[in-house]
Amino acid sequence: MSTVYNWQLGREMAYPFEEKHPRRQFAFVFNINRCIGCQTCTMACKSTWTFSKGQEHMWWNNVETKPYGGYPQHWDAKLLGMLEAANPGGQSWNAATADDDAKPYGAFDGKTIFEAAPNHVGPDGPQVALGYLPTDAEWRSPNIHEDVAAGEQWKEGRFGGSAQLPEHRVWFFYLARICNHCTYPACLAACPRQAIYKRPEDGIVLIDQERCRGYRKCVEGCPYKKVMYRGTTRTSEKCVGCYPRVEGKDESISPGGEPCETRCMSACVGKIRLQGLVAVDDDGRWTREPSNPLYYLIRDRKVALPLYPQFGTEPNGFYIPPRWAPRGYLTQMFGPGVDHALEQYVCPDRELLAVLQLFRTQRQILYRFAIEQGPKVAEIPVVLPSGRERVQEIFNDTVVGYNKFDKEVVRITIEEPTFERPKALHVNSI
Amino acid sequence: MEMETQGGTGRFAPKVHPLSRSATPDDPMDLNAAAVPGDPDVLINALVQEYAWMGWDGDEIAALFHDPFYPMLHGLLEALGETGVRDRINAVFNRDGVFRFRTTVHEAPDDHDHEPEPEVVQIGAFNLKRKEQDHVDGL
Structure with a gap:
């Protein structure tokens, strides 16, 4: 041994x-x-x-x-x-x-x-x-x-x-x-x-x-x-x-x-x-x-x-x-x-919250991330598992993921926008 | 020796669905488990928060509990009842204020004028007739 x-x-x-x-x-x-x-x-x-x-x-x-x-x-x-x-x-x-x-x-x-x-x-x-x-x-x-x-x-x-x-x-x-x-x-x-x-x-x-x-x-x-x-x-x-x-x-x-x-x-x-x-x-x-x-x-x-x-x-x-x-x-x-x-998880700070958004956003393996800071959008009181209270500040940051060749392959904001496709204007609208 | 049957007519044991039988704790192949203490309120609060963080509203979350193929939430519905589930969802929403905001982006229409015409592909059966002399198993 x-x-x-x-x-x-x-x-x-x-x-x-x-x-x-x-x-x-x-x-x-x-x-x-x-x-x-x-x-x-x-x-x-x-x-x-x-x-x-x-x-x-x-x-x-x-x-x-x-x-x-x-x-x-x-x-x-x-x-x-x-x-x-x-x-x-x-x-x-x-x-x-x-x-x-x-x-x-x-x-x-x-x-x-x-x-x-x-x-x-x-x-x-x-x-x-x-x-x-x-x-x-x-x-x-x-x-x-x-x-x-x-x-x-x-x-x-x-x-x-x-x-x-x-x-x-x-x-x-x-x-x-x-x-x-x-x-x-x-x-x-x-x-x-x-x-x-x-x-x-x-x-x-x-x-x-x-x-x-x-x-x-x-x-x-x-x-x-x-x-x-x-x-x-x-x-x-x-x-x-x-x-x-x-x-x-x-x-x-x-x-x-x-x-x-x-x-x-x-x-x-x-x-x-x-x-x-x-x-x-x-x-x-x-x-x-x-x-x-x-x-x-x-x-x-x-x-x-x-x-x-x-x-x-x-x-x-x-x-x-x-x-x-x-x-x-x-x-x-x-x-x-x-x-x-x-x-950590129950009340993530702005950096951790941003990285948690990267889960399953891209098929390519991410080798690096970077965060672009955005405005504060909310404050939420949170009770931690220990019973302590904390206020979670939420910022609409953007997290960017890079692949092996340092090429940007994903960009996602905390506040994920909804895309609306006008029915009459798209050939594949249902 | 003949085996007893329910009808008492043959040599065969009655067919009983395995899940209808009583548990036999000394059977090594039977599932046995110890009760583990836990609190369903902690579970439901945490799950409702997870979905609320993803932007789901109360009705969307409540609908999940009715899906028997999501047994975790369905089990909670059976344990707590419809009202119990609704009350707890509302309690989470009221307490946390719910992290939910939405931006809507209106897309520009497709540019039809510059789209290439799609290529028309004819799909048809190939000629499957095989020459007998080319195949040893040709019929």
Whole structure:
């Protein structure tokens, strides 16, 4: 085992391979507050990558309903239980040590899946990363009963038939998930044939189908269960980060070689998604780029948080937490940065409000943004989650997004104008 | 051994819809869950604010709750009732004053004089008759 630095945990940790980092890293932010669970992203991915024989159970992108949902079922509850069993009472954070650079969320005092693995001896000996192999039944029925946990009996001809679950007063949220293209991937670490690799140009994690022999150690090791086994080819497959689009090599949408967001991101109707590439230093820290929208949201403002950072893989998917879910549940899921993130999101200042407008305004990846200041248009009293009151000032600023070649590709104002097309004057008026 | 049936006429178990059966907590394949405490008022306030920030008005937001394919809001309608939902929407609008303003841009008419004539494309069936000698499976 080597020692590597995990900035999300605020400390060094054990990992089977030496620390090495890509020049840029595929990363994304999902705003859970806006997700309506329409599954358009799910179908965009399915119809692009996993429509063939043997891939019927594969949903590289899925949207599950928390707290009951999971694909495969109970994936996070199971692994959290295994970690707790491996380190009873010790899976805690020390948020008091937080600093802006090396420890944005403080330090994690518990065990990661790599640190807990050596003591977990299964039939095949110790694991490289603590994990389990989901059963076929757990893969089989994504979304079953997730939204209808009220314990209601099935009624003919009516939506909402459910299993008999205890009723919790209504709160849930939709958690959209794809592969996190982790900095320290557990799938890569667990592969006995080193068939999985992380690309140096964009950090996308891929499986070499020539080398893969279908041992399913990656399926067992990935804590997010985003590697899936395909029976027809006897290999494992996973989200490829739509790499032809990210490379700008899909000629139909990138005639000039402009990197584009993935299919699932581009298809999002709720405008919850923003994807991009962040620059990474040799030591694994993100290069300071305050005008990169992802760097700004994740590192500068800390409004978007990693999913289960305590697993230790340093995932590169980040979420703006839902502000209605119980705080303890959110802290378990996103770490101790939840309070700060929600205070930021509920009452955004003019800069943050402008950057939040960039979600799903452009298919091309935005490398930089700039804000043109406009007049103040409103003042709104806001009660923060902490109970403090603040007045939110709203300015009609304009945010401008630039692509890889520093060409302006989007321009949007806070106050979005409505265009009215006079009926008689346009040939395609309805 | 013959199995009991509802009609008592055959060897087959009665066909029962799986969702009509009672839950059996000791069945490892049955869904089990723990009740998680939460407050529906926090959920509805947050969601109404999200849509209000996007410029939706009260009627537009209320309509969302009636869509069974948006189960989060539909569940709230079932839990709180029509009046409960309306009251809460109005409360959010009254309290926050609602961030909603609109600029309308009247577009210039299309310039028909300089538009090129659209090309007429004839769509028709190709000649699908295949010569027998050219195809091994030619019929």
